[in-house]
Amino acid sequence: MTEPVFCVKDLSISFKLNGKWCQATQNVNFDLMENETLCIVGESGCGKSITAMSCLGLLPKKKNIHIEGQVLYKGVNLLDLTEKELNDYRGDDLSMIFQEPMTSLNPVLTVGEQITESLLVHKSMTKAQARETGIELLNKVKIPEAEKRFSQYPHQFSGGMRQRVMIAIALACKPTVLFADEPTTALDVTIQAQVLHLLKELRRETKMSMVMITHDMGVVASVADKVLVMYGGQVIENSSCKDLFEAPNHPYTKALLNAIPRPDRHIDHLTSIPGQVPTLAGMPSGCRFSTRCELVSDQCAMTPDVNTVAGQQSHHYRCWNV
C-alpha cells in the first residue's frame, strides 16, 4: 500500500474562552492519498475551517489557542515547524482557498500582484514569466479580459470573480494538496459548475490531492472520493463517498442526507434537524450530537468508540446505538 500524502492524526484544537479551555475539535483523523479528494461536511461552526487552517499552520500562535496532535505532510509534522520552515511548504506544496472572498484579497494591491507573488517567491520566476503565468491562471478560472483584469484592484471585481481570483492564487504554484474552504458558496450555479469542473480538471492534470469543505451534498457527490462528516468538532462518520450516500450509519449523517431537497420526494416542507448546535462553551460531554439525536440513550454521555462498518474497511462512525 502506498503512503498517504497528507495525514492528520488526533488533531484537537482548543480555545480559551473567558478563562476556560473549550475544545473546538476533538481527535480529528484523516488520510489523503495522492490525487484523492476528501470532502469535509458538517453544520456551521463544527470546526471545518479551523481544521483546514491548522493544516497550513495558519491558526495564530497565541497563548489562548492550543493545538494537539499531528499534521503530517510527506512524513513531516507541520505543527513542529517554525513559521519560516512552514513558508517552504505554504503557497507552494500546500495552498488554501479561503471561505471569505470579499475580505481575503488585499485591497491596495492589484490582482495580478497578488497572484504572481507566490510564483516569484517559490518558483523564482522573472517578473515577465510570472505575469504570463498569472494571466494564464486568470484565463483558466474564466475571468474575461484577463490581460486587462490583471492590473486591476479587487474592488473592481464582483464577489464571484474575487472567489475565482482566490482560486487562481491558490493554484498558482500547482500545489500537491489544495485546501478549499467552501470555494463555490459565493458563486452562482453556472459558475459553481465551472469551478468544480476546473478543480477536477486540475486534479487530473497535476495529480493534486484536495480537501474540500462544503455544505453542499451535491458538491460532495460530484467531487468526493472520501467524506468526513463532522459535528461539534468531532468526526462522527467517515467513509468513501459511495458508501456514505448508499448506507449512512450515524443518525446525524442520515438526517443530513434527508435534509437535501429532492424533486422525487414529494414533501411540502424541507426536512430539518430539530434543535441547535451546542455552543463551544456548552458542548455536552460524550457524544456531542446527543442533545439532538433521536436514538439518544444513557450511554451517550460517554464518547462513543469508533466503529467500523462490517464489510467496509474504510467506513467508520462514532455512535453507540446504530
Place this chain on the structure above:
Amino acid sequence: MLVFTLKRLLASIPTLFAVLTVIFVLVRIVPGDPALAVLGDSASEEVIQEFRKSIGIDKPLWEQYLVFMGDVLQGNLGLSMATGKTVVEEVSNVLPYTLELTVASIIIGVVFGIPLGIFSAIYRNHFFDYLARMVSLLGLSFPAFYISILFMIYLSVEWDWFPVFSEYIPWSDPLTRLYHLALPALSLGVIMIGYVARTSRSSMLEVLGEDYIRTAKSKGLPRNMVVFKHGFRNALIPILTLTGLYLGLLMGNSVLTEIVFNRPGLGGLIVGSLESRDYTMLQGLIVTYAFFIVLANLITDISYGLVDPRVKNND
C-alpha cells in the same frame, strides 16, 4: 491622478466659503464694540462714528459680508487697528516661522511616530512595545508648553545646547535658522510622535488581524513581506487621516510653544491682537488658520488617492 487632484481641489472651494462665512459671523457676534475698544471710553460720539465708517462697520450686515468676501478673495484682510499696517503684511512677516515650525514637527512626528507605532504593533506585548507605548504616552499627556519649558530648562539653560530665545533670522542664514528652530520643533514634535505612534500602532494591529494577511501568510511569503507589503500600506490609510486631523491640534499648540520660546510667529500676533483688541488682525489670523487647515485636508485627501486605489477609482 491629475483629474482626482483637480476634483479634490474644486471640492475644497465650498468648504473654504463656508469657513469664511462662519468666521464673518463669529467675529460679529463677539460682544464689545471694537470702536470703543480701540478709542477708549472717553472718545466722543463723532470720533467713534468716524472710526466705524473707516473700517466699514457702519454699513448693513449683508454689505459688510460682500465686502469681506470680496476682500478676502483678493487677498486683502484689511488694516491692523493697532499698527495701521496691512494685516497681510503683518501675517506674512511671521507666517514662515509658524509654517516651518508646524511642518518640522509634523515631520518629526511622522518620521519617528510611524516606525515606533508599527514596530510596537509587530512586537505586541514584548519589551519594545511597552517602551514605545510609554514614550507615546509621555507625548500624549504632557501639555505643549510644559514640554517646551522642560526642554528649555535642560537643553538650553543648563546644558546650553540650544538658544534660549528665538529671533528673526533671515533665510540667508539657513543653519542658524535651523538651529533656532530645533528646540521648539522638537517640543511640538514629541507631542506629534505620541499621537502618530498611537494611531500607527492601533491601525497596524487591526490590519494584521485582517483576512488578507492570512491569505498572504498562506502563500508562504516571508514575514517582512507580509507585514510591510501587505500590512503597512493598508495601515497607512487611517494614519494619514488622523495625521491630517492632528494638524489642527498642532497649530493650536504652536501658539503656546512660540510664546514660551518667544519665537516670531502667528502665536505672538494672536496674543498681541487679543491684548489690543485688534479685531481686523484677529479676523485675518483666523482666516489664515482656516486656510491652512483646509489646505492640510486637501493634501490628506490627495495622499489617500496615492495609497488607496479604492478612493481614486470610485471618483
